Amino acid sequence: MMEHDPLGDILNSAPPAITAAESASLLHRHWGLTGQLDGLASERDLNWRVTTPEGLFVLKLANAAEDPEITRFQNLALQHIAQRDPGLPVPRVVPTQAGAGDVLLPTGSVVRLLTWLEGRxxxxxxxxxxxxxxxxxxxxxxxxxxxxxxxxxxxxxxxxxxxxxxxxxxxxxxxxxxxxxxxxxxxxxxxxxxxxxxxxxxxxxxxxxxxxxxxxxxxxxxxxxxxxxxxxxxxxxxxxxxxxxxxxxxxxxxxxxxxxxxxxxxxxxxxxxxxxxxxxxxxxxxxxxxxxxxxxxxxxxxxxxxxxxxxxxxxxxxxxxxxxxxxxxxxx
CATH class of the missing domain: 3.90.1200.10 (Aminoglycoside phosphotransferase (APH), C-terminal lobe)
Structure with missing residues (x-):
C-alpha cells in the first residue's frame, strides 16, 4: 500500500478466501439450504449465486476489513426501502434459521443471504x-x-x-x-x-x-x-x-x-x-x-x-x- 493511501484497509484488502465447499457448509448450517454455488464478480467481497430447490439467492461474504455494522447498515436500509416503496426492485434479506440477518465468522467476515433478482x-x-x-x-x-x-x-x-x-x-x-x-x-x-x-x-x-x-x-x-x-x-x-x-x-x-x-x-x-x-x-x-x-x-x-x-x-x-x-x- 502506498504511504497515506486514501483507500484505507477496505479497498486495499483482498476478498475473503473461502472456498465454495466452505460457503455451502455455511449456507446449510445457518439457512438450512443446499444447492449449487457459482461465483459472482465483486470488487472487495465474495459473492455466490445459489441455486436451490427453494429458488435463487445470493450468498454474500463481506470483506473482513469492513466493520460488521456496515453490513447491518445495508440490511436495515433494504428493509427500510421495502417498507417505504415495496415496488422498488431491490433484494430482500433472508433471515437465518435463528432469525438473524447475518452471521459473523471468526475471520471477521459477515455472511448474509439475499434474494436473487432476475434481469439483464x-x-x-x-x-x-x-x-x-x-x-x-x-x-x-x-x-x-x-x-x-x-x-x-x-x-x-x-x-x-x-x-x-x-x-x-x-x-x-x-x-x-x-x-x-x-x-x-x-x-x-x-x-x-x-x-x-x-x-x-x-x-x-x-x-x-x-x-x-x-x-x-x-x-x-x-x-x-x-x-x-x-x-x-x-x-x-x-x-x-x-x-x-x-x-x-x-x-x-x-x-x-x-x-x-x-x-x-x-x-x-x-x-x-x-x-x-x-x-x-x-x-x-x-x-x-x-x-x-x-x-x-x-x-x-x-x-x-x-x-x-x-x-x-x-x-x-x-x-x-x-x-x-x-x-x-x-x-x-
Missing amino acids: PMHLAPRGPGLRRSMGATAARLTRALEGFSHPAADHVLQWDIKQASRLRLLLPAIAEPALRDLCARWLDLFDNRLAPLLQGLPWQVVHADLNPHNVLTDSVDHARIAGVLDFGDMVFTPRICDLAVAASYLVDQDNALESLDEIASAWADVLPLLPAERDVLPGLTAIRMVTTIALASHRAQLYPGNAPYILRNLPSARAGLLALPQPDEAL
Missing part, C-alpha cells in the same frame, strides 16, 4: 433516451425511499463517495495516460475550489452511491425498463445529488453530453424535485464521479492485476464521458 445487466443494454429516463426515475425513487433512514455506520469514509474526491490526488500517478491524468487533476482543482464549498448547503441523506451499469438490471424484453438495483455496499450519508451524479456518469451520451445529462435529471426531478443549487452542481459532480472511477480503477488494477478486467470494467466509459463533458473551466 444494464451494461449490456442499448443506451438511449428511454433508458436514461428510466434510470433517472428509478434512482429518484430509491433516494426518496431512503429519506429519513439513519444509522451510525452511514458516516463511514469510503473513497467512492463523491464528497471525498479531494483524497484522489494521491492516486493520480496510477493513471497511465498523461493527458487524462492532467484532466483529472484539473477537475479535482475545480472540486476543491468551487464544488466542495457548495455541498454543505445541499440536502443530505443516506444514498445508494453506486448506481453503475453492473449494479443495475434491465428487463430482458424491454431493455429501457429498470428491473433491479443491486449492491448496496457503498451506501453513505452524503449530498443526495451525488446519487444522481453517480447514475448519470455512466449514461452520458458522448455525442450529446449535456442534453443526455438533462434527460436523466428531468426524469429524476419528476419524482424528486431538484433544487436550483443541485442542478447547478450536477454536471461538475458527474465529472467528479468519472474522475473517481478512473483514479480508483487505475490504482486498484495495479494492486490486483489478476482482478484487473473486473476493476477496469467502467474505465473506458468514464474516460469517454469525461472527454465529452465541458472542460473544468466551463463547468460552473
